[in-house]
Amino acid sequence: MVKKRQILVIGNNDNGCTPESEKLAYDVGSEVAKSNSVLITGGLGGVMRAACRGAQESGGTTVGIIPQDDSSHANEFCDIVIPSGMGLTRDFLNALSADGVIVIGGGSGTLSEICAAYMYKKPIVALKNSGGIASKYADGYLDHRKNVKIVGVETPQQAIKYILEQINT
Template structure:
């Protein structure tokens, strides 16, 4: 049996998540499911919930790695919930669980997950022009080490196609 690809979707939580973020995240979740990959997220609201919802509606499989110690905090579209009780340090679990990362907007928490992914050289793709904390690094690097370039794309379909290419490269 071949292990399925695991794609982490990160971005705005409920606070700051716009209908545009939700639509893009939902479509990304759907595309991940169609690619027969597992969607991983932080398991809460906003982009995490919208992407999980999209994957769920496309008969995909979703994992939510939540910061709380109680699974009831996870959104309803998580097939598997991993309650860590670790607070924000769970960002490292998210990053290390992923074969690749797709970024949809986001603030400091998203930047933290992107940095954790960057340090572990996880391929990353970001939707451009969403006004996120990651925007300054799109099509470039987070620091002088040039570990991994964050590739900018315009659509959900491009994001999933590109992350799959980067994972298998």
């Protein structure tokens, strides 16, 4: 049996998540499902909830790795909930569980996940038009090491296409 691809979608929680970011996240989640990949998120609200909803409504599987130790904190669109009990350090678990990462908006928590993925040279793509951390770091590197370029794209379809190309090489 071949392992399914696992794509992490990160971005703003409820606080700071715009309707535009929710729509992008929903569409990204749907594209993840259509690619026969597993969607991984932080399992909470905002971008995470919208991506899970999009994936689930398109027949995909969703995994939420939440910072709490009680699965009741996860959004209702998580098929599988992993209550890490690790607080914010769960960002590393999220990044290491992923074959690739898609960034939609985001703040400091999103940046933490990007840093973890960057250090482990995971492919990262950012939706340039989603604001926040995604717009700030799209088409650049986090530091002088240039571990992996954070590729900026315009659409959810371009994001999935890029991530799948990187995973399948």
